[in-house]
Amino acid sequence: MFHRIGNAAFKKSLDNIIALTNALDQPQHKFKTVHVGGTNGKGSSSSMLAAVLQAAGYKTGLYTSPHLKEFTERIRVNGEMISREKVAAFTQQHQALFEEVKPSFFEMTVALAFDYFVEEQVDIAIIEVGLGGRLDSTNIITPLVSLITNIGLDHQLLLGNTVQEIAREKAGIIKPGVPAVINTTQPSVSSIFEEKSLETQSPLTFADQAYRVELKETKGLSSFYAVYKGDSLFLDELELSLLGSYQRFNLPGVLATVENLNNQGFTISEEHLREGLRNVQALTGLKGRWQVLGQQPLTICDTGHNIDGLRAVVTQLLALKPKQVHFVFGAVNDKDIASVLRLLPVSYRYYFCEAQIPRALPVQKLWEEAQFAGLKGAAYPTVEDAILAAKAFAQEDEVIFIGGSTFVVAEIPEL
CATH class of the missing domain: 3.90.190.20 (Mur ligase, C-terminal domain)
Known part of the structure; x- marks a missing residue:
């Protein structure tokens, strides 16, 4: 698999994941999703969104990678990991399919996640991109919102040697007519997202232009932020259980995505937002971020x-x-x-x-x-x-x- 052995495990094609999901009766189209990509911050942002949705009472799937201790960390529903028994049963049930398609580890895992979320009848799932975007195995969903956190140099051998090349790969998760949220305005790549959104006729939001986030203090195991919308104070004393001052760069994208979901019929109140953000790890099991x-x-x-x-x-x-x-x-x-x-x-x-x-x-x-x-x-x-x-x-x-x-x-x- 790519995360353990590197470039040799990466496949530049969606053919295998399409073949798998065709055989599984297109599970990716049977539940609502938010797609989260970017170079840094996508794991934290995915977990924040899942926590907020759980706090709002939605049964929420969460797919992330890589795992830290257990493979089952990658696939969660309301914070609970998929069981080892479910993983084993899926693998055994579809052994003939795997032998025919010869998918990568990541392709098999994505197929498992989508199938499991259907079985669990989730209201919505947060799907984190594994690598890049355009040719990532997760990129067969049609989400309610696409969130791209930021663009930096990483995995250049696979995604390109410049931030512009990498941005084009990440922009590949923007779907026709689907709102796109770009967390950070970066002059070197902003035009790439603007061009892509014009091509796909997707409403585009640069979240850091809509929300300004200031770290006020860190007390104990929480940080407290002031959030401004335009020139007005929008949220004061917003508690986030994820430490690390860099989370202030992730919060605008999370807030803009929540706003998009509310505009599409979800009911996520300020109290839901606050409850989710002050309990991210408890609700989602996220580890390893400061x-x-x-x-x-x-x-x-x-x-x-x-x-x-x-x-x-x-x-x-x-x-x-x-x-x-x-x-x-x-x-x-x-x-x-x-x-x-x-x-x-x-x-x-x-x-x-x-x-x-x-x-x-x-x-x-x-x-x-x-x-x-x-x-x-x-x-x-x-x-x-x-x-x-x-x-x-x-x-x-x-x-x-x-x-x-x-x-x-x-x-x-x-x-």
Whole structure:
């Protein structure tokens, strides 16, 4: 599968998923959906939307990828993971179909999710794009709204070497006549979304032009925001259980998508919105987004793994003004690791490691690249070894951060 072994598992065609869903009697057309794509923030945005819809009383499916600990995390209804028994039964029932079509892991998983959501009779499902958009296996749905979070450089070998090329792939989830919400106005790519929406006759909203979000404070395990619509205060003291100041960039897209759903007959009140956002993890099971794992020393993990994601992580770490940061860091082998390492502060102490997947960047190579970038630290064979070393060296008033790759976070024992 792509997330574990990389580019060799990616198929640039929708033929297989179409063949699978044809055999399953087109499950993707039997429930309402919101499609969520983008480079960063799509997992958080998907979970926020699912939490808000659940708080409003809608039976809500949620499809996300990759998983951290269990495959069943990818497919949820009202926060509850699909059972292993359901996965096994689906696989056994359709074995002959799989042998005929020869789908990828991701294609099989998408088909399973759509079939399960029909079986569970969901009112609506939030569907997160796996990779890109135009040729992603999820892109056979006709959603009520398409949300694109932001555009950055990631998976260039598959999606293109410029943000413009990547934006065109992401814009592929915009469907004829379906409202499109673009979370962030980026001058380098905005015209691509405008052209696509004209081509498809899709109403287009740049969410950050409709909503302005300001972080007011962080207390305990919540952040509080002021939200302005135009020049007027729209929501004061909006509590979000997802920490990380970068969530202020995701909130406008979530709010604009909720507004679109209300315009299409859903009933999502301010209280539903507030209840959902202050209970995102409890309602959806989301993990790994600026997640606090412990205190004294403050221990945090985050799945940010590309240049934009790690830039946000470093900004957040700097805002903590810690005496020292002990950074447990690993990466995958298809990243521009030299550019990534240049983002990291040379004053931090690093514990380089290698996740136990084929796609992981070998820790010796990572350590060598880090030396060129001026980063000081040691190499450890596993994530757990690196974490144990960081805990041994960190003082109570310092910070341990674990990240660099989704797969590093996935191997945190206490996650």
